Amino acid sequence: MEAVHEHDHGHDHPSGIMRWVTTTNHKDIGTMYLWFSFTMFLVGGVMALVIRAELFQPGLQVVEPEFFNQMTTLHGLIMVFGAIMPAFVGFANWQIPMMIGAPDMAFPRMNNWSFWLLPPAAMLLVISMFVPGGSAGVGWTLYAPLTVQQGMGMDLVIFAVHILGMSSIMGSINIITTILNMRAPGMTMMKMPLFVWTWLITAYLLIAAMPVLAGAVTMTLTDRHFGTNFFNAAGGGDPVLFQHIFWFFGHPEVYIIAIPAFGVVSQVLPAFSRKPLFGYASMVYATASIAILSFLVWAHHMYTVGMPVEAQLYYMFATMLIAVPTGVKVFNWVATMWKGSLTFETPMLFAIGFLFLFTLGGFTGLVLSLTPVDVQLHDTYYVVAHFHYVMVAGALFSAFAGVYFWLPKWIGKMYDEKLGKLHFWLSIIFFNVTFFVQHFSGLAGMPRRIPDYALQFADFNMISSIGAFGFGLSQLLFLYILVKAIRSGEKAPEKPWEGADTLEWTHLPTPAPYHSFETPPTVK
Numbered sequence: 062m063e064a065v066h067e068h069d070h071g072h073d074h075p076s077g078i079m080r081w082v083t084t085t086n087h088k089d090i091g092t093m094y095l096w097f098s099f100t101m102f103l104v105g106g107v108m109a110l111v112i113r114a115e116l117f118q119p120g121l122q123v124v125e126p127e128f129f130n131q132m133t134t135l136h137g138l139i140m141v142f143g144a145i146m147p148a149f150v151g152f153a154n155w156q157i158p159m160m161i162g163a164p165d166m167a168f169p170r171m172n173n174w175s176f177w178l179l180p181p182a183a184m185l186l187v188i189s190m191f192v193p194g195g196s197a198g199v200g201w202t203l204y205a206p207l208t209v210q211q212g213m214g215m216d217l218v219i220f221a222v223h224i225l226g227m228s229s230i231m232g233s234i235n236i237i238t239t240i241l242n243m244r245a246p247g248m249t250m251m252k253m254p255l256f257v258w259t260w261l262i263t264a265y266l267l268i269a270a271m272p273v274l275a276g277a278v279t280m281t282l283t284d285r286h287f288g289t290n291f292f293n294a295a296g297g298g299d300p301v302l303f304q305h306i307f308w309f310f311g312h313p314e315v316y317i318i319a320i321p322a323f324g325v326v327s328q329v330l331p332a333f334s335r336k337p338l339f340g341y342a343s344m345v346y347a348t349a350s351i352a353i354l355s356f357l358v359w360a361h362h363m364y365t366v367g368m369p370v371e372a373q374l375y376y377m378f379a380t381m382l383i384a385v386p387t388g389v390k391v392f393n394w395v396a397t398m399w400k401g402s403l404t405f406e407t408p409m410l411f412a413i414g415f416l417f418l419f420t421l422g423g424f425t426g427l428v429l430s431l432t433p434v435d436v437q438l439h440d441t442y443y444v445v446a447h448f449h450y451v452m453v454a455g456a457l458f459s460a461f462a463g464v465y466f467w468l469p470k471w472i473g474k475m476y477d478e479k480l481g482k483l484h485f486w487l488s489i490i491f492f493n494v495t496f497f498v499q500h501f502s503g504l505a506g507m508p509r510r511i512p513d514y515a516l517q518f519a520d521f522n523m524i525s526s527i528g529a530f531g532f533g534l535s536q537l538l539f540l541y542i543l544v545k546a547i548r549s550g551e552k553a554p555e556k557p558w559e560g561a562d563t564l565e566w567t568h569l570p571t572p573a574p575y576h577s578f579e580t581p582p583t584v585k
C-alpha cells in the first residue's frame with residue numbers, strides 16, 4: 062500500500078486526508094481556511110434564504126417564529142465568525158509570508174491548530190439547532206437577559222464562541238510574530254505591502270477584542286448555571302452591562318472584518334491602475350487611527366438604553382470622527398485610480414464595487430451615528446441595510462476581488478474571465494435589489510428580527526426576497542468558476558495582470574506550484 066508520497070528531497074509527507082489534518086504549510090492552511098469559509102458562506106446563505114422566504118409575504122408561512130429567530134442568530138454568527146473572518150485569515154496565510162519574504166508563518170503547528178479549531182466550533186453552532194429546545198433565538202449579539210432563559214442550544218453557542226476566540230487569538234499571535242520577526246532583509250515596515258499592514262493592525266484588534274467577547278459569554282454561562290447575577294437585575298446585576306461588554310468587542314469586530322478588506326482593495330486597485338498606491342504612509346496611519354477609534358465608540362449601538370445626554374453626545378461625535386480617516390482612505394483609493402491605465406478585469410470590478418458600496422454603507426453609518434436619528438431607526442431594517450452594505454458589498458466583495466486577483470498565483474491557472482465578470486454583475490445587481498429597498502422599509506419603521514410584518518412593507522420585502530434568491534444562486538456560479546479554474550483552467554502566465562507586476566507593492570514572487578512544500582523565494 063502506498064501510504065506516503067516520495068518527494069525528491071527524501072522526506073515522507075502524509076497523503077490523503079492526513080496530509081490536510083497534519084499540514085503545517087501556510088499555503089495548505091490558507092487553502093483550508095478559504096474552502097471552510099466558502100462552505101460556511103453557503104450554510105449561512107441558506108439560513109438567509111430561510112429568513113427571506115418567510116419574509117417574502119406578510120404572515121407566517123414557512124417556519125415557526127422560534128426557528129426564524131434561530132436563523133437570524135445563526136446566520137449572523139456563521140457569516141461573521143465562519144465565513145468572513147476565516148476568508149481573510151486564509152488570505153493572510155497565503156499572502157503574508159510571500160509578501161514579506163518569509164518561508165512560512167512563525168508558528169506553523171499553532172497555525173494548523175488555529176484552523177482545526179474552526180470545524181468543531183461550526184459543528185457546535187449547527188448542531189445547536191437539533192438539541193431539545195433548539196438553538197438560541199437571541200440574535201447574534203446574544204443580549205441578556207434573554208440568553209439566560211434559553212435552552213441547552215445556548216450553551217453550545219457559548220462553547221462555539223469560546224473556541225472561535227481561541228482560534229482567532231492564536232492566529233493573531235502567529236500573524237504579529239511573523240510580520241515583526243520574519244521579514245526578509247530590506248523589507249522594512251514602511252515597505253510592506255498594505256495588505257500586510259492591515260493584517261498587523263487587525264491582529265492587534267483581535268487580541269484586544271476577542272477576550273472581551275469571551276468574558277461576556279462566560280459571564281452569561283455563569284449566570285445560567287453557576288448562580289451569578291451579572292446580568293440579572295433582580296440579583297443586583299444589570300442587563301445593560303452585557304451590551305456594554307458585547308459592543309466593546311462588537312464595534313472593533315466590524316473593523317476586524319473591514320480592515321483586511323481595505324488591505325485587499327489596496328493591493329487590487331494599484332495593480333489594475335498600473336500605479337503605486339497613492340498616499341501609502343497616510344493609508345497606514347489612517348488604518349491605525351480607525352483601529353484605535355474603534356475602541357472608543359461602542360455605545361453608539363446603545364442609544365436607546367437610556368444613557369445620559371452627555372454620553373449620547375460623546376458617542377455621536379466620536380463616531381463621526383471615524384469618517385475622517387475613512388475619508389482619507391477613500392480619497393487615496395480614488396487618487397490611485399486617477400489618470401491610471403485602468404483595465405476592468407473581475408478583481409478590479411469587485412474592488413470598484415467595494416469602493417462605491419462600502420462608501421454608501423459608511424454613509425448610512427454616519428446617518429446612524431446621529432443620536433436623534435438612531436433613536437428612530439434603532440432595530441429597524443435601516444440598520445440591517447447599513448451593515449449589509451458594509452459586510453457584503455464591503456467585506457465579501459473585497460474577498461471576491463482577492464480570490465480572483467490571487468487565484469492565478471495560487472493554482473497556476475486562470476479562471477474564466479467572462480464568467481468572472483458575469484459573477485460580478487449578477488452579484489452587484491442582486492445585492493442592491495436585496496438590500497437597497499431595506500433602507501426604505503427601515504425608514505418606514507419595519508422592525509428587524511420579526512418573522513411577520515404589517516401589510517405596508519409587503520412590496521419592499523417581496524423585492525428584497527427576490528434579490529436574495531438571485532444573489533444566492535449567483536454564488537453557485539462562483540463555485541463553478543473556481544472548480545472549472547482548478548480542474549481545467551488555462552495555464553496562468555508569469556504575469557497574469559499585464560503591466561501590474563512591475564509595481565513594487567503588487568509584486569509577488571514567481572508562481573509557486575500549488576501544494577508546494579518548498580520555500581518561496583525571498584523578496585529582493
Ligand code: CU1
Nearest residue numbers: 312359361362
Ligand atoms: Cu459600532
